[in-house]
Amino acid sequence: MSASPVFVAIIGAGTVGSSFIPQLQNLIKNTTNRAIFPILIARSSKCLVSRDYTGLDLNNWSADLSASTITPPTFPNETLKWLKSAPGEVVLVDNTSSLEIAQSYPAFLSAGIHIVTPNKKGVSDSLELWDNIFNSARQGGNATGGYFYHEASCGAGLPIINTITDLVKTGDKIKKVEGVFSGTMSFLFNTFHPASGTCDEKFSAIVDKAKAAGYTEPDPRDDLNGLDVARKLTILARLSGLKVPNPTSFPIESLVPAELEAGSASDFMAGLPKFDSAIEERKAAAEKENKVLRFVGKLDVDKNQVSVGIEAFERGTAIASLRGSDNVISFFTERYGANPLVVQGAGAGAEVTAMGITADLIRVLERLN
Numbered sequence: 001m002s003a004s005p006v007f008v009a010i011i012g013a014g015t016v017g018s019s020f021i022p023q024l025q026n027l028i029k030n031t032t033n034r035a036i037f038p039i040l041i042a043r044s045s046k047c048l049v050s051r052d053y054t055g056l057d058l059n060n061w062s063a064d065l066s067a068s069t070i071t072p073p074t075f076p077n078e079t080l081k082w083l084k085s086a087p088g089e090v091v092l093v094d095n096t097s098s099l100e101i102a103q104s105y106p107a108f109l110s111a112g113i114h115i116v117t118p119n120k121k122g123v124s125d126s127l128e129l130w131d132n133i134f135n136s137a138r139q140g141g142n143a144t145g146g147y148f149y150h151e152a153s154c155g156a157g158l159p160i161i162n163t164i165t166d167l168v169k170t171g172d173k174i175k176k177v178e179g180v181f182s183g184t185m186s187f188l189f190n191t192f193h194p195a196s197g198t199c200d201e202k203f204s205a206i207v208d209k210a211k212a213a214g215y216t217e218p219d220p221r222d223d224l225n226g227l228d229v230a231r232k233l234t235i236l237a238r239l240s241g242l243k244v245p246n247p248t249s250f251p252i253e254s255l256v257p258a259e260l261e262a263g264s265a266s267d268f269m270a271g272l273p274k275f276d277s278a279i280e281e282r283k284a285a286a287e288k289e290n291k292v293l294r295f296v297g298k299l300d301v302d303k304n305q306v307s308v309g310i311e312a313f314e315r316g317t318a319i320a321s322l323r324g325s326d327n328v329i330s331f332f333t334e335r336y337g338a339n340p341l342v343v344q345g346a347g348a349g350a351e352v353t354a355m356g357i358t359a360d361l362i363r364v365l366e367r368l369n
């Protein structure tokens with residue numbers, strides 16, 4: 001034990017947490033050159049906290065958290081003050097999807113607190129917030145700022161953020177990025193329009209089944225409106241050098257018909273079959289060209305264009321050949337030429353998302369060594 005201790009505070013504790021915490025326990029066991037103390041696991045209304053920084057016992061954390069009656073320190077004020085007083089380096093793990101929490105990243109980073117997060121909001125909201133985050137972070141040049149890593153904000157554990165960052169840092173030029181960025185959309189379209197074989201099911205029936213199996217958000221409109229994909233594209237566009245002002249500042253094709261935008265999730269599900277014929281027609285038109293429909297996000301740096309929506313892809317291409325709920329992202333760059341660098345695999349799931357977070361935490365620890 002030579003180096004000074006590192007304190008880890010986790011905000012947001014649900015399914016990914018259940019995977020992240022065992023990975024953290026492993027990391028604590030295997031990090032022999034310094035002590036790592038988990039000091040906070042917070043949900044919105046309760047928490048486990050080690051006020052004196054001696055560290056939490058994680059062995060029974062889930063039951064302990066459920067049984068806890070302790071109100072979390074207020075955010076950001078009390079949390080920031082307490083973390084700043086820790087006797088060593090601090091890493092904040094933001095495992096929520098809260099914009100409010102992300103809006104405080106600059107304050108935490110400026111105070112020298114490191115942040116690792118799967119939360120897309122901070123890096124995909126206003127360009128002003130993005131600039132504030134990176135200007136406050138040590139990678140952005142603030143010598144005393146905290147490190148900021150967000151690999152799991154796009155494609156869960158898939159190496160996407162690090163890949164594009166390395167390409168840019170080594171002087172390559174991103175020309176285009178295109179891919180399937182939503183596990184739910186991937187599943188829906190791979191089923192509706194398979195690259196081999198046929199599907200006789202209506203699109204609305206597939207959405208129904210996916211919802212019943214828990215593959216969609218509780219309200220499937222949150223997947224079908226394209227916003228989740230638009231946020232991921234916003235992140236990649238900014239890392240490629242485009243100044244995207246916000247995640248709705250470019251064309252987004254929503255699969256939620258305008259007349260079904262209001263009302264409950266069950267109203268939406270009941271109304272969806274009326275729109276099956278429109279998407280069937282697009283499928284038939286694509287089929288005539290031996291193509292399949294996919295819901296994709298694309299950006300083109302030279303043309304300064306970003307877009308999200310349905311497109312037809314030739315059979316045999318990486319996007320057309322997707323299976324299950326996998327993501328695939330193709331990076332077209334100056335160095336890679338006409339054959340893109342392709343990253344493919346599961347883009348959602350607790351274990352793989354937690355891996356993205358743990359790997360970011362390891363990156364911070366290594367940079368502190």
Ligand SMILES: NC(=O)c1ccc[n+]([C@@H]2O[C@H](COP(=O)([O-])OP(=O)(O)OC[C@H]3O[C@@H](n4cnc5c(N)ncnc54)[C@H](OP(=O)(O)O)[C@@H]3O)[C@@H](O)[C@H]2O)c1
Binds near residue numbers: 014353
């Ligand atoms: N699941 C995946 O495959 C996947 C993949 C990539 C990225 N992600 C990202 O992982 C993150 C977590 O997703 P989620 O859907 O579980 O998000 P969420 O529902 O907003 O948050 C989950 C946890 O955060 C807590 N929380 C929310 N706001 C909080 C606040 N202000 N203070 C303290 N705790 C707060 C919740 O507390 P309560 O328990 O008290 O409600 C819950 O424990 C998101 O950013 C998501 O986009 C997930």
Ligand SMILES: *[C@@H]1O[C@H](CO)[C@@H](O)[C@H](O)[C@H]1NC(C)=O
Binds near residue numbers: 011020353
């Ligand atoms: C992490 O994120 C998942 C969803 O992606 C969420 O369900 C879980 O509660 C979070 N918890 C922790 C501690 O990472």
Ligand SMILES: *[C@@H]1O[C@H](CO)[C@@H](O)[C@H](O)[C@H]1NC(C)=O
Binds near residue numbers: 027030
């Ligand atoms: C932890 O260390 C043990 C022993 O060196 C090794 O077998 C194991 O794979 C390591 N686990 C992780 C998660 O690094």
Ligand SMILES: *[C@@H]1O[C@H](CO)[C@@H](O)[C@H](O)[C@H]1NC(C)=O
Binds near residue numbers: 060063064067
């Ligand atoms: C785990 O925590 C719960 C709630 O605090 C407690 O009732 C239970 O006895 C604990 N189990 C163990 C094995 O410590």
Ligand SMILES: *[C@@H]1O[C@H](CO)[C@@H](O)[C@H](O)[C@H]1NC(C)=O
Binds near residue numbers: 077
């Ligand atoms: C948090 O701190 C800021 C700056 O010191 C202050 O302006 C604000 O009122 C505080 N908020 C709360 C809820 O105490």
Ligand SMILES: *[C@@H]1O[C@H](CO)[C@@H](O)[C@H](O)[C@H]1NC(C)=O
Binds near residue numbers: 142143
């Ligand atoms: C850089 O860090 C210092 C000290 O941590 C902080 O006071 C300052 O506001 C930071 N600068 C920016 C641009 O965030």
